[in-house]
Amino acid sequence: MSRKSILKVVHEGAKDLHKVGLMDEVTMREFDAMCLPPVKEYTAVQIKRLRMKHKASQAVFAAYLNTSKSTVQKWEQGQKKPNGPSLKLLNLVEKKGLEALS
Amino acid sequence: MSRKSILKVVHEGAKDLHKVGLMDEVTMREFDAMCLPPVKEYTAVQIKRLRMKHKASQAVFAAYLNTSKSTVQKWEQGQKKPNGPSLKLLNLVEKKGLEALS
DNA sequence: ATATAGTATAGCACTTAGTGCTATATATTG
DNA sequence: CAATATATAGCACTAAGTGCTATACTATAT
Structure with a gap:
């Protein structure tokens, strides 16, 4: 078990x-x-894959997460790592799709 | 209209x-x-009300948002304001409940 | 009455994500 | 060719976020 x-x-x-x-x-x-499911971390390329999987530009993706375009860019380039709440949102997108953030 | x-x-x-x-x-x-719905801002007391409405302690609320307890405290005391992604999560909680973050 | 545990408030020092800006490159489309 | 959208890159600044400790207020249980 x-x-x-x-x-x-x-x-x-x-x-x-x-x-x-x-x-x-x-x-x-x-x-x-x-009992909350553990929040998964993402590498730079994983974030980019997640975004492209949903056919969203960096600008659109940023809009859904309510963050700035340049922040998404830095995530995907490994310059910065998304903090707690941002990671939570990324997890939600992976599990339930972008629409879940509407 | x-x-x-x-x-x-x-x-x-x-x-x-x-x-x-x-x-x-x-x-x-x-x-x-x-067409994304505009993300609403919250005052310190509104955040606290939102949390208590869902019968969650600061620690539990923080766990759902994947942030720290002290961050939630500072929000509720008006010392800090939640940033973009955090605001998005707060909006989701108000619209769909805490369980939506599971 | 007092001890214990959970919760909330408060302040401090530090780190780093986040933001805004500009510039460049590349498709891609009219 | 011109023009638009997209992505990469670097810089400087601000403020959110974190971690810590200490204190106080419950409420419950012993």
């Missing part, structure tokens, strides 16, 4: 506890946060 | 053009980007 599926099962169990009233809302939220 | 609905109608028309083949994928993406 993979580590991932173990987490999933435990999480299901926690949701049951919540239904029965043994775990309140706030604690439940805490638990959910601990 | 509101400006918003005008944009919506024009956008629908563009999608039709796309279906008929008069507008290619790339151009379509450009168009979509221009």
Whole structure:
């Protein structure tokens, strides 16, 4: 059994506890946060591939992420690395597509 | 007729053009980007309200946004303002809930 | 009553992402 | 050829972000 599926099962169990009233809302939220999928990091070329996969120019891609064109350029050239929230957005794009940011 | 609905109608028309083949994928993406909903700004207290509305502690909220607890604190105290990508995430939370970031 | 744990506020020092600008190169299209 | 869109590149500045520590306020449990 993979580590991932173990987490999933435990999480299901926690949701049951919540239904029965043994775990309140706030604690439940805490638990959910601990089960958040790890945020993946990207290399410069991976970012570029991700963008082109969605047929977006640097300008358009930047618009979706609400950042500047030059920032996207620096990511793709490896001059700068996207910080936490930016990485989160990149992960969302990979998982759910650009439209998920609309 | 509101400006918003005008944009919506024009956008629908563009999608039709796309279906008929008069507008290619790339151009379509450009168009979509221009129709992106404006990203709303938040005051310190608005950020705090948004977080509490979702029954999340500062630590949990930070985890969802993939940022640090102290950054969330500074936002809520008005010491710092969330940058572009962070604002985008806050907008997503308000529109689709915290779970949308999973 | 007091100890414990979770949460929130506050301040400090440092690092680096982010921004804006300009310039150049290259397709690509009219 | 001219013109537009796109991408690469470098520079200088600002401010967000991070990590840390300390304090205070709950609320719950012992």
